[in-house]
């Protein structure tokens with residue numbers, strides 16, 4: 001197979017950059033992310049490895065523009081002081097980072113004392129996402145979190161005092177043994193803190209996790225979907241009353257404080273992921289690095305030696321040969337259209353079919369005429385001019401609509 005007519009993967013107008021940090025001090029029993037405890041010996045080698053990967057991609061992607069940077073994981077705040085600064089410096093050298101780019105770091109409350117907050121802010125991070133999860137100590141304990149409720153509140157206040165003016169707080173609901181009263185208290189206390197952004201996730205018990213085993217052994221009750229739906233409804237009403245805009249199924253923000261980085265995903269835009277297991281979507285390709293941090297580090301030396309890859313060489317089949325890549329796939333136009341629909345419909349203000357058709361080069365209203373009509377008849381979607389959106393009653397059953405756009 002030749003690569004001469006393969007499409008380029010350099011984005012025309014900037015991309016999001018995701019940095020995966022796979023380290024956690026302790027592994028939470030419900031977590032199935034690519035995150036590990038007890039591999040602190042790899043933290044040192046991770047620094048040069050990730051910097052080599054960033055440098056290589058910078059050269060490969062012709063130092064393209066970056067609109068947002070997101071340090072996720074894992075627990076990026078668990079990294080030693082100075083790491084984020086060096087990663088950011090490497091990113092600044094390798095790419096053109098927009099002057100107003102949103103730069104987010106995910107943090108555990110226990111890591112955020114005054115010194116850490118000042119240091120993170122001083123390193124160029126301008127948005128903090130704190131994993132609060134609950135403000136009930138029994139539930140935090142069940143979730144295996146390292147912090148107490150009071151520490152989460154103190155961490156937020158400390159971040160504010162340090163100067164963070166763009167903070168997201170994550171909460172989970174639908175937890176085993178969680179009562180509606182507990183949820184109300186947690187959410188009301190969270191709203192009192194007045195963060196700029198709030199993300200709420202229903203617990204899903206994933207196979208292979210300790211929590212899945214506990215549920216099978218009857219040690220914890222299975223989550224109650226009706227109660228979880230009531231909790232979601234309570235959140236919708238309380239957050240609306242407090243002035244938050246419900247802009248995505250699981251996300252609320254104060255005006256102009258939606259997460260720029262996640263908007264790139266929902267708008268099916270281009271992004272590069274670096275670090276173990278990180279996914280990228282550039283041009284018509286999706287690719288991902290090896291999951292295992294140890295394998296990632298073993299291959300990183302090759303990255304450092306390899307230098308830039310001409311764009312044409314990144315395209316199939318040579319893409320398989322990039323040392324830290326774990327895999328790749330070509331995104332067909334069909335798939336791109338489906339993804340644009342079901343990702344865009346997660347945004348509750350709706351998907352502008354005209355703009356999305358221009359983005360994909362296909363008339364989406366025509367292509368998806370039947371599923372759109374069916375979803376409207378079922379009360380899952382509504383159409384206002386060219387704007388297609390989920391009905392309020394479909395927010396928790398949105399997959400019933402999304403699956404109809406998969407071919």
Ligand code: SF4
Nearest residue numbers: 024027028031035074
């Ligand atoms: S801190 Fe986050 S990434 Fe780490 S184990 Fe817990 S849930 Fe997973």
